[in-house]
Amino acid sequence: MQVYVEKQKCTGCSHCHDVCPVGVFEMKNRDGNDVNTDSAPADAQWNGTVDKTVKDKWSGKDDGHNHFANSNDGKTGGISVAVNGPSCILCQACLVQCEGECIVINDEAGSTYHSVYE
Numbered sequence: 182m183q184v185y186v187e188k189q190k191c192t193g194c195s196h197c198h199d200v201c202p203v204g205v206f207e208m209k210n211r212d213g214n215d216v217n218t219d220s221a222p223a224d225a226q227w228n229g230t231v232d233k234t235v236k237d238k239w240s241g242k243d244d245g246h247n248h249f250a251n252s253n254d255g256k257t258g259g260i261s262v263a264v265n266g267p268s269c270i271l272c273q274a275c276l277v278q279c280e281g282e283c284i285v286i287n288d289e290a291g292s293t294y295h296s297v298y299e
């Protein structure tokens with residue numbers, strides 16, 4: 182299984198990290214040198230710029246946590262990196278809780294799954 186985050190769209194909500202039963206995701210500092218150490222293609226790597234549509238939707242939203250914070254405070258913040266994609270069991274828990282709708286999973290059969298916030 183290949184799992185990656187389209188990082189310009191990641192709000193840092195940490196939902197993926199919190200729900201994944203097999204530890205696919207880690208939250209990294211946005212300015213850290215390990216933020217692009219997964220299998221995301223070049224156009225999905227973090228380049229310092231938040232996607233405007235996602236930023237407009239979430240930056241003013243008061244849902245109990247920070248959005249687009251540089252670092253993780255133990256609950257939210259930072260940016261999600263799929264460091265352990267091969268362990269994914271396709272439970273789909275992350276796919277319905279991703280604020281940025283920015284998780285992509287490619288399975289061995291050639292199917293692609295994209296997160297949709299519900």
Ligand code: SF4
Binds near residue numbers: 271272274
């Ligand atoms: S679909 Fe995969 S990456 Fe997402 S929560 Fe389930 S095991 Fe983790």
Ligand code: SF4
Binds near residue numbers: 190195260280283
């Ligand atoms: S659930 Fe989506 S928006 Fe939230 S931290 Fe994970 S990848 Fe980023």
